[in-house]
Amino acid sequence: APLRPRPRLPEMEQLALALLRKVGVRMLVIDELHNVLAGNSVNRREFLNLLRFLGNELRIPLVGVGTRDAYLAIRSDDQLENRFEPMMLPVWEANDDCCSLLASFAASLPLRRPSPIATLDMARYLLTRSEGTIGELAHLLMAAAIVAVESGEEAINHRTLSMAVYTGPSERRRQFERELM
The missing domain is CATH 1.10.8 (Helicase, Ruva Protein; domain 3)
Known part of the structure; x- marks a missing residue:
């Protein structure tokens, strides 16, 4: 039997958009955002473009969580950098x-x-x-x-x-x- 071809990026974007709308997502939280730096430059750019696309289309806040490298990944895209407000989480204290x-x-x-x-x-x-x-x-x-x-x-x-x-x-x-x- 012939294998089903892998969906193209625009098809996957539209599918993600439809699913997120269907479930009524009001905020998108991306954990371990620093891992985007593990990909090659083409994959990083596609992922960052996808974040910008989803934020624009869904008109929802994006929250990225990760290490210092997550901040560096977001800084590599001027438009995304303006959408994220960096915050440092303090370590826990005995209280x-x-x-x-x-x-x-x-x-x-x-x-x-x-x-x-x-x-x-x-x-x-x-x-x-x-x-x-x-x-x-x-x-x-x-x-x-x-x-x-x-x-x-x-x-x-x-x-x-x-x-x-x-x-x-x-x-x-x-x-x-x-x-x-």
């Missing part, structure tokens, strides 16, 4: 908001026992190990949850956190740089 976040993490984990992680002491410990970013915090807690299940502990606590296989971002960078030498 009531952080304890609330930790309580949400604890409630979402499929463990049989409650995890006493929503305290200021635990928040300080977790933020130190994760360097204050939510993504790293999630990785650390998932690693501790795996230990909790495998050990039969069924809760995240100091013991399961100390046994968790997790390396923070600064240490990962140091390890990588040592390997380069």
Whole structure:
């Protein structure tokens, strides 16, 4: 049987536009926007043009989330740069908001026992190990949850956190740089 030809870019744009309109999207959030830099210049330009096209056609706000490289990718297109207002997200601090976040993490984990992680002491410990970013915090807690299940502990606590296989971002960078030498 003959293979169906790959749809062309204009067809895919129209399909995306129709689907976004059909579901009533009111804001388009693009996570990991920095990954656009991984493509070649033609693919980057097509993607940035698609963002501009969707923003124009749907008349909705575009929100890009990513590292410093996401900002650099948007800056490469003058029209898109005017549509994005750069904001730096601060790292988390050990406070009531952080304890609330930790309580949400604890409630979402499929463990049989409650995890006493929503305290200021635990928040300080977790933020130190994760360097204050939510993504790293999630990785650390998932690693501790795996230990909790495998050990039969069924809760995240100091013991399961100390046994968790997790390396923070600064240490990962140091390890990588040592390997380069």
